[in-house]
Every structure is written in C-alpha cells, then in structure tokens.
Amino acid sequence: MKTIIAACSQNLSGAVSLPAGSRASVQTALHTLLAARWPSQRDVRSWLQLLSVLQWVLSFLLLGTVSLLLLIYLVFTSFWPISALYLAWIIFDWDTPEKGGRRLPCLRRWPVWRHFRDYFPVKLVKTHDLSPSHNYIIGSHPHGILCVGAFCNFITGSTGFGEMFPGIRPFLTTLAGNFRLPVFREYLMSGGLCPVTRRAIGYLLSKNGTGNAVAIVIGGAAESLSCRPGVTTLILKNRKGFVRMALQHGAYLVPSFSFGENDLFRQVVFEEGSWMRSIQQRFQKMMGFAPCVFYGRGLTSVRSKGFLPYARPITTVVGEPVTVPKIEDPSCETVDMYHEMYVRSLLKLFNENKTKYGLSETDELHIL
Numbered sequence: 001m002k003t004i005i006a007a008c009s010q011n012l013s014g015a016v017s018l019p020a021g022s023r024a025s026v027q028t029a030l031h032t033l034l035a036a037r038w039p040s041q042r043d044v045r046s047w048l049q050l051l052s053v054l055q056w057v058l059s060f061l062l063l064g065t066v067s068l069l070l071l072i073y074l075v076f077t078s079f080w081p082i083s084a085l086y087l088a089w090i091i092f093d094w095d096t097p098e099k100g101g102r103r104l105p106c107l108r109r110w111p112v113w114r115h116f117r118d119y120f121p122v123k124l125v126k127t128h129d130l131s132p133s134h135n136y137i138i139g140s141h142p143h144g145i146l147c148v149g150a151f152c153n154f155i156t157g158s159t160g161f162g163e164m165f166p167g168i169r170p171f172l173t174t175l176a177g178n179f180r181l182p183v184f185r186e187y188l189m190s191g192g193l194c195p196v197t198r199r200a201i202g203y204l205l206s207k208n209g210t211g212n213a214v215a216i217v218i219g220g221a222a223e224s225l226s227c228r229p230g231v232t233t234l235i236l237k238n239r240k241g242f243v244r245m246a247l248q249h250g251a252y253l254v255p256s257f258s259f260g261e262n263d264l265f266r267q268v269v270f271e272e273g274s275w276m277r278s279i280q281q282r283f284q285k286m287m288g289f290a291p292c293v294f295y296g297r298g299l300t301s302v303r304s305k306g307f308l309p310y311a312r313p314i315t316t317v318v319g320e321p322v323t324v325p326k327i328e329d330p331s332c333e334t335v336d337m338y339h340e341m342y343v344r345s346l347l348k349l350f351n352e353n354k355t356k357y358g359l360s361e362t363d364e365l366h367i368l
Contacts, residue, residue, distance in 0.1 A: 049119035052112045053308055054299065060146065061307075064181030071182055086182060097179040098200040100208050101171075101189035108191060113156035120260075120309075122152040124159040125317040127349070132167030132211035135204070135251040136321065137242055140172075140215045141234055141346065142258065143223040145265045145294055147172075149258030149314045154215045155191040159316075165213070171204055172215045196220075198245065205249035213254070216242050224292055229263045232350075232359075233366040236343065243339045250326030253338070255319040255346035259357035264309035267294040315357040319349035343367065 039047075071083045096102060116122075130136060140150040153159050154170040161170055173196035179185040194200045196216060204212045217223075219235040226233045246253050298304030302311075322341050327334060350365045 052115035064184030067183035104190040144261035
C-alpha cells in the first residue's frame with residue numbers, strides 16, 4: 001500500500017508541474033490516508049450483522065404500514081393502476097395464508113440470515129429426533145419482545161434446522177392481522193409464517209401431508225408484557241387450545257425454550273392492577289398485540305439507546321415429543337391430561353438445561 005501511494009505521488013509530481021507547496025500538500029494528504037485505520041474483517045462483519053438486524057426490525061415494524069400508506073398514496077396519482085392491480089391480487093389470493101402460504105426456499109437461505117444469527121448469536125440445540133412420518137406442534141417459549149429465537153430457528157435456515165431434523169418442514173404462526181397488510185403478507189409467507197388461526201394450523205396438520213412442524217408462541221402478546229431480564233414467566237396455565245388441536249389431528253407436542261430471549265431488550269414493566277397495565281391489556285384484547293414500552297441499543301454504539309436488540313446469546317433447545325393420539329372430539333379431561341404432560345415436559349427441559357445456557361440452579365420457571 002505504501003509503495004502504491006509513493007508511486008502515485010511521484011507520478012503526480014512528475015506528470016504535472018506543481019509548486020513545491022502543492023506537492024507537499026498532496027504528499028501529506030496521501031500519507032494521512034495511509035496512516036488512517038482501515039476497517040478490519042471483524043469490523044466489516046460487525047457492520048453486516050448490525051445491518052442485518054436493522055433490516056429485520058424495520059421490516060417487522062414498518063414494512064406493512066409503509067406499504068399500505070404508499071398504495072393509498074398511489075391511488076391519487078397517475079400510478080393508481082398499481083394499487084388497483086395489487087388490491088385485485090390480494091382479493092384473489094386472500095385465503096393463501098391459511099392454506100400453507102407460499103414458501104420461498106431461496107429466502108430462507110438468504111445469506112443475510114447468517115449475519116443475523118451471528119449478531120446475537122443464535123443457536124439451535126436438538127435433544128430428540130422428530131420423525132417425518134408425524135406432524136408436530138412445537139410450543140415456543142418465551143415470547144420475549146420480538147420472538148427472535150423462534151424466527152431465526154424456525155423461519156431462517158441459518159441455525160441448521162433442516163440438517164438437524166431432516167424431512168421436517170417448520171412453520172411459525174403469527175397474528176392473522178399481519179397477513180392483511182400489503183407486501184408484508186408476501187414477506188411473511190415466503191419465509192413459512194402462517195396465521196395463528198384454527199383454520200391455518202388445521203390445514204398444515206391435516207391437508208399438507210406429514211413432516212410438518214407448526215411452531216406456536218403459546219404465551220402470545222400477553223406474555224410479552226412480563227418480559228424482562230432475569231425473570232422467566234410464561235402464560236400457559238389456561239392456554240389449552242393448542243393441545244386440543246394436537247389431539248384433533250394426532251400431532252405430537254414438542255416443547256422448546258429459547259434461553260436468553262428475555263435479555264434482548266429492557267422493558268418498563270407496569271405492575272398488575274396499575275392503570276397503565278390495564279390500558280396495555282385492553283389494547284392487547286382489541287388489537288391482538290400489546291403496546292410494550294421497551295428499548296434496546298442504538299445504531300451508533302452499544303451504549304446508546306434505540307430500538308435494536310442487544311447482542312445477547314440465544315439458545316433454543318427443542319425437547320422430547322409428547323406422543324398424542326388422534327381424537328376428533330377430545331373431552332376436557334383428556335385435554336387437561338395432555339396439557340399437564342406438556343407442562344411437565346417443558347419444566348423438565350428447562351431444569352435440565354438452565355445452568356448450561358446462562359441461568360443459575362435457583363432460577364425457576366413461573367407458569368401463570
């Protein structure tokens with residue numbers, strides 16, 4: 001590098017007759033450039049990881065809303081046919097999200113997801129095999145703020161789910177309202193997300209063959225209100241709909257737990273009974289998601305505050321399947337029995353792995 005700059009300065013001085021002061025200024029500038037610290041490979045990797053997380057957060061927070069506003073704006077311009085054609089497409093394609101969606105394997109293998117994985121990093125741990133001759137409902141815990149562990153492991157191929165569980169097609173459920181937003185719905189379906197509705201889950205478990213694993217974040221939006229570092233509280237005691245669906249379709253129940261999920265953000269948690277907590281709960285019942293007051297790191301530095309998650313390791317452990325028979329109309333007693341079996345399996349998974357992935361022996365899993 002020094003040789004190149006020296007040659008450039010000599011050629012510049014010889015080719016053009018410059019005053020001595022100008023030549024000195026050029027040489028000084030070139031030497032200053034040489035002395036500057038060039039980004040290392042580690043710096044470049046860090047920037048790529050940060051940008052990959054930024055695009056993911058912005059996609060989930062803004063893509064749907066911005067696309068909707070843009071299409072509305074185009075209605076009042078000469079480009080109105082674009083909005084009209086897309087509206088016609090959505091009407092024609094309305095039921096696709098609840099019929100298996102439209103997966104694009106190339107998007108799941110997108111190199112960006114490797115940088116996304118390495119930012120935290122995210123790791124997937126297998127404890128038992130899953131046979132392709134069965135279908136599965138994977139309970140994903142905890143919800144956290146943005147379900148980073150569930151998305152990275154079940155939607156992207158960056159953590160090796162396909163290699164660990166050959167023949168298994170993973171899906172992840174999310175709010176049905178997300179599939180009503182233009183462009184955003186295409187983005188969600190391409191990765192393997194589907195609405196968290198009986199119809200959508202039932203289709204995957206009964207009309208899509210075998211080898212399907214539908215991941216459901218059981219605690220949902222209500223659980224995100226209790227998300228904070230050092231506290232592991234799950235909303236599960238009265239969440240039994242997923243067990244009933246498993247029985248109706250003969251799908252095995254598989255617990256999974258993402259250690260570190262609650263450490264990615266800092267949240268202002270309002271106590272039960274406070275007026276702010278009641279507002280959050282009412283909003284969650286009406287809209288399907290909870291308006292959390294949280295913050296993470298900023299874009300410029302780790303010490304600044306912003307909306308990006310902190311770089312904390314996440315380890316998602318997939319547990320042992322609970323064998324479930326097929327019962328078209330299970331009784332409440334049967335549902336309760338298999339729900340209890342699932343809870344015991346989840347507690348066993350948590351207790352056997354908590355000290356391996358950042359928790360202490362005294363940490364407990366609180367189930368509400």
